[in-house]
Amino acid sequence: MSQPFNTSLSTEVVQEILRAVEQLRFGAVEITVHDGRVTQIERREKVRFGNEQQKSKPTATAAAAI
Template sequence: MSLISAPQVTDEVIQELVRAIEQLRYGSVEITVHEGRVTQIERREKVRFNQTPEQAPQKIKPTANTAAKH
């Protein structure tokens, strides 16, 4: 029978996870693990608006400078 040890998580990773969670109002935190090691932490924040079509702001026409940038 082989024993597989749990991956070691550094204090730096734990601090980053806590920071990502604390800064998040609505959304998710995704942790990517490769070969038992945390390689990436991704924070996705959702922003939703409850507006009816009547409350939505009017479309703004771009100025010549703004249109030239796109």
């Protein structure tokens, strides 16, 4: 039978998670846990580029190409 883990997080860990999420516009935050403890926080951000044509409504030909 497994023993319950202490699920309380330190203030430092909570602040780092919040900072990672607040600084993110597009992407993901991954939290790695070992033995019930947060051991790593990863932030992956996507940088997206677009042109003015993509912001307007696509025509039937453009929509078919997507």
